[in-house]
Amino acid sequence: MSSLRDAVFSDIILDKSSKSNWLKGVPGAGVSLVRLEDQCPDVDPLQLEEQLAAQMLSYKSRDAIRFQFDGICFRASYVPSDIPKADPSDSSGPYMSWFLRRLPEKTPSLSDLGLPPSSAPIIEYLTHPRAHGLILFAGAQNSGKTTFGSSLVKARLEMFGGHCVTFESPAEMPLRGKHGKAGLCIQTEVDREEDLPAAIRRAHMYAQPNEIFIGEIKAPVAAAETARAALGSNNQLVVATIHGQDIVSALQRLIVMGQEIDGDNFVVNLGATLTAIFHLSLKAFDDGTKKIVINESLLIPFGGDFCTKVRAKLKNKEIDTLPQEMKSLKGLLLNDYGGSVNGFMDWGKE
Numbered sequence: 001m002s003s004l005r006d007a008v009f010s011d012i013i014l015d016k017s018s019k020s021n022w023l024k025g026v027p028g029a030g031v032s033l034v035r036l037e038d039q040c041p042d043v044d045p046l047q048l049e050e051q052l053a054a055q056m057l058s059y060k061s062r063d064a065i066r067f068q069f070d071g072i073c074f075r076a077s078y079v080p081s082d083i084p085k086a087d088p089s090d091s092s093g094p095y096m097s098w099f100l101r102r103l104p105e106k107t108p109s110l111s112d113l114g115l116p117p118s119s120a121p122i123i124e125y126l127t128h129p130r131a132h133g134l135i136l137f138a139g140a141q142n143s144g145k146t147t148f149g150s151s152l153v154k155a156r157l158e159m160f161g162g163h164c165v166t167f168e169s170p171a172e173m174p175l176r177g178k179h180g181k182a183g184l185c186i187q188t189e190v191d192r193e194e195d196l197p198a199a200i201r202r203a204h205m206y207a208q209p210n211e212i213f214i215g216e217i218k219a220p221v222a223a224a225e226t227a228r229a230a231l232g233s234n235n236q237l238v239v240a241t242i243h244g245q246d247i248v249s250a251l252q253r254l255i256v257m258g259q260e261i262d263g264d265n266f267v268v269n270l271g272a273t274l275t276a277i278f279h280l281s282l283k284a285f286d287d288g289t290k291k292i293v294i295n296e297s298l299l300i301p302f303g304g305d306f307c308t309k310v311r312a313k314l315k316n317k318e319i320d321t322l323p324q325e326m327k328s329l330k331g332l333l334l335n336d337y338g339g340s341v342n343g344f345m346d347w348g349k350e
Contacts, residue, residue, distance in 0.1 A: 004040045004070045009150045010142075012074070012211055014098040021045045025102075025284075028327050045068070052098055054077055061191045066170040067100065071162055073171055074100040103145070107173045113137050113148060113292030121333050125276065125299050125341045129160060133275035133302070134230035137241045137334065138250035144282045144292035145241035146215060147173050153239060156184025161317060162210030165203045167196055193219035200229050214240040222262035223254050230273035237275075245298045245327070247279050251319045271315035274300055299341070306332065 009023025013033065036045060048069055058079065059065050067076040076346040079097045103230075109121055110137040126135065130302040135152070150173035166175060169190045176187035184229050187209070190196050203209055217223050217240050224264035244250025258266035275282030283313075300310050310325050333341065 004043045004046045005072060007039050009034075009039075010102055012048075012098075012100040012102075014045060014052075014096075015093040016049075016097065016098075016310070027188040038266050047057075049098060051095070052078075052100075059191070062169065064170055066189070068173075073103040073105070073174075075170060076100045076105060101142075103172050105174070106177055108147065110344070113144070113151060114289075115294065116241050119124050119294060121341045122278075122294065122297060122299070123172050125301075127155055127159060128158075128341075131275060132234050134226065134238045134240065134270075135275050136250070136254075136277040136279060137239075137280060138244040138247060139241075139280040140243065140245065142282060144290075145280055148278070148280060148292055149213060149239045149241055150175055153185065153256055156177055156211060156237070157185060160210075164211035164213055165207050165209040166213040167199055167203075167215065168213075169193075174214065175213070188324050193222050196222050200225050204229070204232055206258070210236060212236070212238045214238065216240070217242045217257070218253065220257040220260035223257035224266060227258060227262075227266060227269035227273060230267055238273075240247065244279065247298055248319055248322060250279065251314075251322070255317060267317055268313050271311045274311075274314060275302075276300060282326045296326055297329070298322065298330060 007023065008025075008027055010024040010264070011023070013022040013024060022033040023036050023039055024033055026034045032118060036108060048122060052067060055067055056062075056065060056076070063101075063183070064075050064077040066076045077099050079099070087335055106293065110127075115123070125131070137149050139145050144266045149278055153166075156162075157164060158180035161180065162233070163186060164175075164183040165280065166185065167174075167185045167190050168187070169192075171187050171189055175185040176183055186209075188199065190199055200214075201211065203212065214222065214229075216314055217226055224239050226238060230236075232238075242250050242254055255267060255270065262269065278294055278298075281293045281295055283291045283293050285291075298310070301307050306325070306329070310322070313321060313325070
């Protein structure tokens with residue numbers, strides 16, 4: 001195999017300090033790195049690095065960019081090495097280590113995510129025509145958060161039409177364009193976290209989207225603006241991702257960030273808008289395929305005793321007690337509603 005395009009891998013690492021270039025995520029290799037030159041001898045690492053450096057210079061304020069090489073799209077970033085060079089006379093600057101994550105060529109449908117049949121009530125809930133508020137996908141890095149969120153946006157646009165505006169840094173899934181007969185996604189990139197509030201307000205004022213997708217909540221301004229955006233309308237859905245080892249830690253992290261900007265108003269906003277949160281992980285197989293696993297889920301419709309109890313806990317920051325509600329949710333869906341969310345959902349009055 002000589003072409004990068006034909007190779008199966010998840011990441012490229014170009015490490016100038018050790019003068020080595022690697023592929024990661026090669027089938028059968030596990031977490032071990034495989035030499036780029038061995039797998040793809042026709043690829044010129046120097047040409048790849050030169051194109052990376054030139055494009056990164058045009059986006060000085062970004063930590064990561066969307067980059068295309070040999071017909072493949074990557075999320076690219078770099079880390080400079082502070083270790084002194086062996087040649088003291090070399091004044092070319094620090095060595096750069098480049099990290100390129102291969103991005104999907106298409107956004108999968110919800111049915112392509114590999115979710116088990118037991119997840120059917122969750123999909124039914126997420127694709128309810130009256131769903132609104134905030135949906136969060138939490139997990140570690142490379143756990144399927146952006147993939148699931150993007151697939152949900154795509155599915156709802158195909159089912160119900162309308163339009164979605166995304167705010168990402170950089171855009172990872174190919175969502176831009178028409179979906180179904182009457183759905184449209186306008187995909188945008190934000191240079192800095194500080195630019196997010198103004199960008200979302202512009203979208204609210206002039207675009208009035210049916211859906212908003214926020215690629216990742218990484219800073220206090222993003223956390224605060226996400227909750228504010230979800231207050232916008234009973235006909236609007238906000239989808240976002242956040243890092244977290246479980247639902248409790250993700251929500252605690254979100255609250256700490258949001259309160260830096262909005263104080264106690266943040267937990268009031270969160271308690272009024274959160275519709276669902278999921279903790280995800282990604283299971284990889286030897287043939288290179290991957291499946292998303294929902295480790296934990298919490299569904300919070302806008303009505304009923306269960307909803308009232310969960311929203312009160314959010315507003316009182318009793319986050320560490322939410323596993324009780326996650327456990328009772330399973331019983332509610334299985335025993336009280338026969339595995340369907342139809343009786344469970346009460347989205348309140350429009």
